[in-house]
């Protein structure tokens with residue numbers, strides 16, 4: 001029996017994987033999509049026309065990069081819902097604003113006017129009743145030392161030349177951000193709790209936790225619907 005059926009995960013589910021750079025989002029996205037027989041939505045790092053330039057000069061390219069990411073992420077969001085779901089997404093749209101744009105504004109890399117323009121755009125596109133939020137966010141959390149090790153191991157040149165303070169600041173912001181995130185249900189996963197390289201079966205307990213969480217969310221929603229309209233429940 002397929003894992004998706006075994007753990008009662010609806011075939012239209014949209015799961016987004018969040019976490020700081022190097023946490024293991026792409027690796028988990030790939031493994032999870034394979035296990036569930038879902039499509040993937042990846043960030044395209046190699047074809048991003050601003051990313052290299054941005055790492056060389058944050059002040060010059062912050063605004064351009066954020067607008068680019070927002071547009072790309074929004075197109076992906078549309079694509080996932082046009083397919084009718086069944087996706088695992090590598091990084092959520094909420095991290096662009098809640099982590100990156102805010103951090104670069106507060107560090108003085110983006111002007112107040114540019115930040116305001118970006119936030120207005122984000123709110124008009126995303127914070128509306130028409131925007132389809134994912135069914136679940138998997139948040140990857142890990143110790144700073146492990147994250148730094150993974151960034152080093154992956155070895156993207158633009159990330160290697162970036163001062164370590166950048167990753168420390170990002171790690172701290174992620175921990176604060178996730179505690180107040182409420183756009184969709186969150187499943188927290190510690191990166192030391194599983195090892196997809198050593199053990200292929202490590203994905204099954206993760207799928208089981210996803211299934212359990214989605215069922216809990218559905219139960220709460222049914223109860224809420226019943227209370228607000230008992231005649232139609």
Ligand SMILES: Nc1ncnc2c1ncn2[C@@H]1O[C@H](COP(=O)(O)OP(=O)(O)O)[C@@H](O)[C@H]1O
Nearest residue numbers: 021022023024025026027150153154194195196
């Ligand atoms: N479970 C894991 N155990 C050990 N290394 C991992 C694990 N998951 C990912 N990695 C490694 O960590 C690095 C970053 O992973 P990646 O999936 O690219 O992270 P992200 O997409 O969050 O930036 C890569 O070198 C990857 O091979």
Ligand SMILES: Nc1ncnc2c1ncn2[C@H]1C[C@H](O)[C@@H](COP(=O)(O)O)O1
Nearest residue numbers: 020021022043045065066069096100159
């Ligand atoms: N919104 C963003 N602003 C700045 N940089 C970003 C944003 N989204 C992703 N990035 C960077 C961070 C990494 O260098 C690459 C890919 O991210 P990863 O976490 O490795 O998937 O893009």
